[in-house]
Amino acid sequence: MKHTPTIRAELDRYLQQEGLSIAQFGQLAGMNRGIVSAIVTGNKSMSVNQLDLITEAMGLPEGDFYDLFIENYIIDHPPNMRRIEPFLFRCAELDKLDAIRRVVGAIMDNLLYSPKLFDIAEELLAQGRNAAALLLYEGVAEAEKYQHSERLAVCQYRIFTIQVGDDQSRNLKAATLFEPFVERLDEIDQLDALKDLANVYRSSRKWDKVEEVAKIMRTKAEIQYNLKHEHKSRECNESTKKLTRPLFVYISYADLLCASVYEAQGDYQQALQYTYAYANLDWIKETDEDTQHWIGLFKHWAKANVIVNKLLSGDIKVLQDYVEYIDTAEDTTQEDRVIQLLNIMIAANRYDIDVSNIIKRFEADMVSLSQQSSSDMYTQQVVPDYFAWCGYELAHYYLHRSFYDDGFKHLMYSMVSYHTLNNETYFINCMGLFLHFRDHSAPETKADFLNFIEKVWMNNVKKNGTVDHCG
Known part of the structure; x- marks a missing residue:
């Protein structure tokens, strides 16, 4: 049977090694001598705050004893939320997600702790510590999966919103998993x-x-x-x-x-x-x-x-009305601008309209939006897709009009965006457009595209495994 070391033993060994008395160490750690003595003798458990003081006084990295803390004071002990709650918040601060995962696994056999863990998760989410909150929501959801409770539905909603990111394939999976819980909210x-x-x-x-x-x-x-x-x-x-x-x-x-x-x-x-x-x-x-x-x-x-x-x-004569509307509209956001340009480009490509002068009006507004972040689901999800789509339409427009440098520049942007979004269908559309016009690309442009495509292929091979050759 493997013997689990204790923080008490580690501290005792440190005192002997450094030749320090309990009083001297208490001064170093900023702790009362009696508390240090009680910890060393095993007569007293410790709080995470006291553990942090001891760790710092021993010259060790923050959180160095957290795994031992879980072993010594949480696993195989009746859960004490007065000790566990501050420990979870501290783990979240230090991004010690594995420690949080272990604590949740140790205490979630008992449904009595679900409400408190849920409240902690809500507080962590409010603090912007989404990764830590996600572990708690997942723990509560797993424990309550047969309860049909509103709290379970809220956990699933939080899990959904936290997991939504750049990858459209993963987002779609998250949405599909969450949708059955909406009615329980x-x-x-x-x-x-x-x-x-x-x-x-x-x-x-x-x-x-x-x-x-x-x-x-x-x-x-x-x-x-x-x-x-x-x-x-x-x-x-x-x-x-x-x-x-x-x-x-x-x-x-x-x-x-x-x-x-x-x-x-x-x-x-x-x-x-x-x-x-x-x-x-x-x-x-x-x-x-x-x-x-x-x-x-x-x-x-x-x-x-x-x-x-x-x-x-197909009512092309309203294009001028649209441009005039864009020019006079008040409070136009950058999100509006990308959608406006996308609409114009779709119409231009569909009905072969020359909109080169119109495009120039938008160029200055199109740089910063792709670098913005937002917690709003529309801005976070729909707008990046429009941006990638707009890049494709611009590439289509320029390439078919023999403006190859501009066309390949927008096409590369769109390809990279669709790869980030993990939108395979539209990534392939970009590849098809490149292949159609590749004879018009400069050698360095062609090399950039082929290197990127090879990099995507290699990443897919690593992610999905290699295929054995037959024959």
């Missing part, structure tokens, strides 16, 4: 969950799922909106404060999502009907500043998208 929380799900499906261009989720969100939001104004109860008004948007936004945003579905499918007439729906906001009863802000946004989006749907359906 509080009715108000369901609205933000559905909004986030829809945006992940939208970034992956899973249009049938976008429409399905959007319609569910609209129905639920309408029910809550009617309840709010029929009863005007304080409880209802308080619950809606948890939302990240005013309640009416979820109704109108569902219409906007459905419009994007039909636009993507080329049904511009149906897309226009949904666009007119979210442009008509006379039914909204609230008049506060936040409401007015969102009403302004929807009217702004609707005005632009009415023109866009006409443009993409």
Whole structure:
């Protein structure tokens, strides 16, 4: 049987090795002599704060004894949350995720500890310590997987939002795993969950799922909106404060999502009907500043998208209307700019329109957006996909007009972006466009593309394993 060393023994050995008395070490560590003595003799357990002081006084790295702390004071001991809670926060500060994983594994056999671990996870999430919070949410979710509780659903929602990142394939998997838990959430929380799900499906261009989720969100939001104004109860008004948007936004945003579905499918007439729906906001009863802000946004989006749907359906004469709208629109964000340019490029490539002068107006605005980060699911998921798509459309435009340097520059950006997003379909589209025009590429450009493609291939081989040769 393997003997587990103890922190007490390590400290005792250090005192003998350095020839220090308990009093002298207490002075070094800034600790009371009696506490040090009780720890050395084994008459007293220690807190993580005391452990940190001892570790520092011994000249060891922060957290050096944390594995031993788990062995000595947590595993095979009745869980003491007064000791465990500060230890978990300290592990999170030092990014000692393996230690957190061990603690969770040691105590989560008992469901009594789920509420406390969940509260700690919520606090860590509020502090921005997402990786540490994720381990706790996963631990609570695993322990409560047969409980059908609201807490389990919230854990699954948190796991989903934390896991969503650059990789669209992983995001889609996370969305698929989370979706069955939406109905177990509080009715108000369901609205933000559905909004986030829809945006992940939208970034992956899973249009049938976008429409399905959007319609569910609209129905639920309408029910809550009617309840709010029929009863005007304080409880209802308080619950809606948890939302990240005013309640009416979820109704109108569902219409906007459905419009994007039909636009993507080329049904511009149906897309226009949904666009007119979210442009008509006379039914909204609230008049506060936040409401007015969102009403302004929807009217702004609707005005632009009415023109866009006409443009993409082949009504080329509205292009000038769109450009004038862009030039005069107030409060245009960088996200708006990338979508505006993308719409123009799709129309230009589809109907062979010369838009070179229009492109120049956008160049200065397109540099910084790709480097921005955001916790908002739309900005985090949908906008990067639009950026990569825009790069592809620009490359298509320039290459077909024999502006090869510009074309290959945008194509490389799009290829790298789609690789980062792990969007295999559109990465292959980029490869096809490169191969079609490769004879027009400079030697160094061709080398850059081929080196990148080989690097992607090698990474896939490492990730998925090699294939045995036959014959």
